[in-house]
């Protein structure tokens with residue numbers, strides 16, 4: 113018999129033109145289930161009008177980002193045990209910095225458009241990917257293989273970033289990381305975007321993006337590395353190399 | 354509907370709830386920055402008063418002996434040390450240096466600011 117917890121879910125609710133409110137639901141859960149499972153159970157057994165997003169249930173689609181007790185989480189891989197305890201109240205809210213469509217669903221269109229603007233790539237040849245092994249030493253035959261890029265486009269980093277909260281035009285962590293991924297040498301056409309007021313210089317080093325990123329993107333480090341790349345590219349421009 | 358980015362959300366910069374050390378450093382940097390800017394104006398006003406002659410100068414000296422003003426001065430000292438050290442941390446990380454140690458660098462900045470303030474406090478109140 114799996115362990116049973118009694119949890120009270122406090123869910124943010126808001127439909128078009130309505131004032132926001134919180135609804136609470138008390139349910140029995142297995143603490144090794146994930147936050148998304150609990151939300152889904154509310155929808156299945158308590159309130160069919162609850163709106164939330166998910167698809168894959170295994171940290172691939174990036175749809176299930178929410179704020180759990182105030183912190184951005186990919187809810188399909190966040191075990192209840194990791195964020196709460198038996199008998200507690202668990203507050204679940206939509207991501208910040210995106211317009212709310214309904215309840216826990218936000219409109220992430222702005223992020224997707226920005227990812228498109230920077231030509232973010234879903235797959236990368238291993239030689240071009242910044243990964244932990246020395247891909248550059250691979251023989252060309254192996255190096256032709258493609259890998260999925262790490263970013264799920266889940267928007268957690270945008271939600272956690274204090275700068276993104278006040279400036280809609282800021283490209284934001286995930287798009288800047290996608291520029292860094294491609295590199296200023298191979299993609300000089302991205303330089304004006306990176307080296308702009310709303311590009312790499314807008315970041316104020318709060319490192320929140322990296323703290324919440326559920327994948328291996330480490331956007332804060334990539335933004336810093338992109339700064340180095342941008343400075344390098346500008347110097348090359350000046351010295352004509 | 355609501356929840357979009359907006360410059361009116363300025364106050365959310367200062368909310369430390371659910372945030373990580375990197376954001377605490379960011380918050381403290383903004384607070385000390387604002388405090389130091391405020392202090393600079395205060396400083397200029399006081400200097401302006403001093404130009405009004407010896408009597409104003411004497412009055413001002415009296416004022417600096419009050420414990421409240423001394424406490425304010427200590428706050429300024431702590432803010433200067435933290436702001437300067439965190440500035441270095443931001444410069445380093447922006448050059449790609451010590452990014453994985455940024456949390457430790459933040460704690461070190463806070464620690465050194467506290468120690469520095471304590472040293473000044475001892476000298477100020479003992480001397």
Ligand code: SF4
Pocket residue numbers: 262263264265266267268269270285286289321324325326327329330331
């Ligand atoms: S960088 Fe990380 S947090 Fe941001 S969208 Fe990509 S996977 Fe999500």
Ligand code: FES
Pocket residue numbers: 165166167168169170171172173174175176177186187188189
């Ligand atoms: S449901 Fe797909 S990432 Fe969580």
